[in-house]
Amino acid sequence: MEMILVPLERMDYWYDIDPALPELRSTATRARKWILRSICEAGSGHPGGSLSIVEILTSLYFRVMRHDPENPLWEDRDRFVLSKGHGAPGLYAILALSGYFDEEELVTLRKLGSRLQGHPSMNKTPGIDMSTGSLGQGLSIAIGMALGARLDRKDYRVYCLLGDGESQEGQVWEASMAASHFKLDNLCTILDRNQLQIDGPTEKIMSLEPTFSKFKAFGWHVIEVNGHDLKELLRAFHEAETYKGKPTLIIANTIKGKGVSFMEGSLKFHGKAPSREELDQALRELGGEA
């Protein structure tokens, strides 16, 4: 049944020797630092769920997606919908590092008059394809974009990033049904499976498991990866691109607050800015050059 055009073993080999990997890793570290600096400067925001998606965004924007920072509205660009809109600081950092705007602008996050709203706003920020923030709506929008591409006979792909707590919203499952019904193989969704939502672990609040077989039963091609391993992510994105007839869901197993010891797996840093001291410690832990 599965149609994978490039044999997995060869992909493994290729990504192992990808000369860009160390560079991607340092891009991810720089993004983490900007996330922390911008949220600290804003005094509010969501560090945990921004840090968990850094490798996902790095692979998408620096390796996988076809896009042009000089031409954010390029018709043929791949689209990205951050359905878990509170991860905005992560996306802003990656957009800045990609060249959509100056890195320095990142510290205007959440300030009055800033282009960088608390949640993504497509009419304000170059590089943002959809306004989000109210959870559970992004996948439907991504489906609309994928259908639009099909109608226009365009070959761009659509990527959508979902939160795991977010996937408790009913609309996510209405959309899941539709994506496979419409056989949208130009759509790839990533589930940020960091196991936490605001009130506690997802499995304690409203269990999602078994996520793999749920999405499979809804007609998706499902891949499970370590969401902080760039090689695994790149391989999964490649597999998604070559898989025909179904949309692909990548379950990215991640750690909320990844990269900062006192934020990893912490409920407290879901929606709380680090203090100056916490920021300093976090930046020290992340190391690398500024």
Added chain:
Amino acid sequence: MEWVLKNMRPGFGEALVELGEKYQQVVALNADLSGSTTTAMFDSAFPERFFNVGIAEQNMMGISAGLAATGKIVFASTFAMFAAGRAYDQIRQSIAYPKLNVKIVATHAGITVGGDGASHQMHEDLALMRVLPHMTVIAPADYWETRKAVLKVAETPGPCYIRLGRTDTPLIYDDTYDFQIGKASRLRDGEDVTIIAVGLMVAKALEAADVLKRKGISARVVNMSTIKPVDKNMIVEAARETGAIVTAEEHNMIVGMGSAVAEVLADYEPVPQRRVGIPDVFGESGESEELMEAYGLTVENIVENAKMAVSMKR
């Protein structure tokens, strides 16, 4: 004016625990925001009567309706955006229409949500809830009014929407305050104009009255905390006795409390009215106070509009 600030949300959480002790039928629901909405207090006290449905507000309203249909007194709570906004149809079809005993307590309403920005700033909830038959709509001005209103609605069968803010707000009342559904309270006497306010604009209205007094204008101040059923007598009396009205609310100027007042004036006692509220635009990120300033929710704007209303008198 020297205000003592206190967050109104714990007024809800504490009253809910009190109700839980008093009535076995009281149950509470939440959608992954039990800390911010303060329903975590009820969870600690009565875990068997607390249901966290996860991030699924529409489901929460449906489950609330079902519980109410079995005779429970149901308190369902989340942010205003995800209650009145996300779950509007479930509220309409499954709570308001069948007139079920569900009390929706919606927190983080209005522009003072701050940094989260437009996606989270609910400026339309009073409008959406006010147009629903059977629905009682209340927006308390402070901690004490919140507490008293929550206790009162539990004893009054039927659907109800209570709107709370995020920030700490000035204390207007104390423990002696007797909240009645549908009864506005007159906080300041005056003869030239009446400022009718709601929520955190009540404190601004009182400050505006002080400024106006120094300018020789005597302003009455009314807290219209029940938006529906609106206190017609209080509005008509104010219109007759002061001849001019200013309304002030942290809500879209369209169809909010100001419009409810205008409807009463149009029907019974047409006098000049000016409305202070959020213009018909989406909000944005910023600090609460900065945003209040940027969107005209200020003492100065109330004062200006009061002067205008007075000058419009015939």
